[in-house]
Structures are given as C-alpha cells and as structure tokens.
Amino acid sequence: MLLRDFISGARLALTSAEAMSPGYPAEESKALVARLCKEVLGVESYTHIIEPGFEIPAIQEPVLQDALRRLLKGEPLQYILGYEYFMDRRFNVSPAVLIPRPETEILCREALALSREGDRALDLCTGSGCIAWTLSLAGLETVGVDISPEALAIASSQPFDGPSPKFLLKDVLEGPSGFDEGIFDLIVSNPPYVRESEKALMRTNVLDYEPSLALFVKDADPLVFYNAVASFAKSLLKPGGHGFVEINEALGEETAAVFSAAGFSEVNILRDFNMKMRVVAFQKRP
Numbered sequence: 001m002l003l004r005d006f007i008s009g010a011r012l013a014l015t016s017a018e019a020m021s022p023g024y025p026a027e028e029s030k031a032l033v034a035r036l037c038k039e040v041l042g043v044e045s046y047t048h049i050i051e052p053g054f055e056i057p058a059i060q061e062p063v064l065q066d067a068l069r070r071l072l073k074g075e076p077l078q079y080i081l082g083y084e085y086f087m088d089r090r091f092n093v094s095p096a097v098l099i100p101r102p103e104t105e106i107l108c109r110e111a112l113a114l115s116r117e118g119d120r121a122l123d124l125c126t127g128s129g130c131i132a133w134t135l136s137l138a139g140l141e142t143v144g145v146d147i148s149p150e151a152l153a154i155a156s157s158q159p160f161d162g163p164s165p166k167f168l169l170k171d172v173l174e175g176p177s178g179f180d181e182g183i184f185d186l187i188v189s190n191p192p193y194v195r196e197s198e199k200a201l202m203r204t205n206v207l208d209y210e211p212s213l214a215l216f217v218k219d220a221d222p223l224v225f226y227n228a229v230a231s232f233a234k235s236l237l238k239p240g241g242h243g244f245v246e247i248n249e250a251l252g253e254e255t256a257a258v259f260s261a262a263g264f265s266e267v268n269i270l271r272d273f274n275m276k277m278r279v280v281a282f283q284k285r286p
C-alpha cells in the first residue's frame, strides 16, 4: 500500500470516527496520522508528498491498520504505542497511568531550576513516575508515592540507565506518617484535580481510557489533594525547602490559598504556554 493512500484514508476515517462523535478535528487527525507513521515507519510528515511512490513495507501495514482501528475506537495513540515522550525521554505508559502531559514539564523545569544534585525530593501521586524519574536522573535522591500498585509497576519499569527513584505504595490522603520529619528539599505533585462536574467538558477518549483514579476529585472537596500535599510539606520539607504542585486552571487562587493558609511563603501561581494557571509554587519559611 502506498503511504499517501494510507494517510489520506486514515485522516478521513478519523475525522468521522463514530467513537469520537463527531470525530477528531481535521488538524488533530492530521497530527495523529503523521505521528503514527513517524513512530511505526520512521517517516516524516512530508514523506508521502516528496515521495508519492513510497510503499509501506508489507510487514508494517498490519501494525498501522491495527493502530488505526484502535484510534477509531477512541483509544489514545500513546496507549497503542505503549509510550509517550516527557522531558525528552520516552516513558512506558499503560491504561494504569495518566499519559504524561507537556504542561507537567513546567513543574519539572521550575523544580529543577531550584534544585541541586544530591537534594532529596518527594513526588506525591507519581503515576508513570515521569516527574520522579526526571528529578532522579538529574541527580536528586527521589521518592515517588502512589496509591495504585499497577501505576507503581509501570513507574518502576521505566527503561532508564541511572539512579532510579524509590517507589512506595501509599495513600497520600492518609498523611505523611512513615517518613522522618524535615528530610526533603523538594516536594512536588501532580495530583488528581478534575472535578466530577468537569467530566462534561472532557473528551471521550480521555474519559473512556485514562484512569479515573488519576483524574477526578469530588466537587464537594476539589482541593483535597492540595491540603494533603500541604500537610506533607509542613512536616517533611526542610526549612527553606520548595514545593511545586500542578493545578486545575479554574482553581488557581483557591489552590494558592491552601498553601498561604498553611503558612508557606513565596506562594506563586505560574502560568503555562497558553497563559493558563498551571502550577503553584511555595516555600517553607527558612
């Protein structure tokens, strides 16, 4: 099969995919098909234009067709491939973990800018371990915590050479027992923060495939995880230590208020590339 025929057929099918009713937007279909072809065949997004006679190798055609079939059902491409890139590294993912998002790189960059090699870091709600591994591979002695054994299995299996974070099974909402006080220079978290009522705004491929445990909080208590992080930070951060949490863009001021009320200083809301409130930074008073 010619690459150009696969690409045009796949784009058309995705824009009318029933599972995604009313289908993927045209730009997204184009990007998805280009990425699929890049990952499976190693071709560029323009290969089919400059080489109209490019034939898909017979052995790879079923791989592409199977991936397309799954995309049409709404399955995220990252689960089909089994990986996603984060901070220029390739992380294994499965439906047990949230797919790492580019916005979360902001939290990592800010945290790394204030850290030194050998610092001790705690990542609450670690999921795939993308934040914990990023810190660990930058030379921080890192602990990652999650309530899901399946997520921790993925986090522990990431294929990197270099110092691994220590991963612990723990319910963050039960508080910071089990750790010595004042031992961490840095606490970070990207916890569940989408309110149940916001489900209506979300796409079916997120709702149907990504783990609810990683996403949702009750409308009645949407900041529950930030209160827990503040409690961990109060007891486990060293004086002068820093914290960074990813936040619900609709609850920026309220989330910042949790850390101000808990007595932290330098509480700041950081915005993402779309100018949306994305991270709250705080510091334990020196």
Ligand SMILES: C[S@@+](CC[C@H](N)C(=O)[O-])C[C@H]1O[C@@H](n2cnc3c(N)ncnc32)[C@H](O)[C@@H]1O
Pocket (backbone or CB within 6 Å): 097, 098, 099, 100, 101, 104, 124, 125, 126, 127, 128, 129, 130, 131, 145, 146, 147, 148, 151, 170, 171, 172, 173, 189, 190, 191, 192, 193, 213, 214, 215
């Ligand atoms: C939004 S995901 C973040 C994953 C990863 N840190 C990232 O940035 O991609 C939230 C994670 O919190 C975990 N989680 C949910 N409830 C928890 C709890 N009570 N205690 C610890 N972890 C929890 C979920 O299993 C999920 O892995």
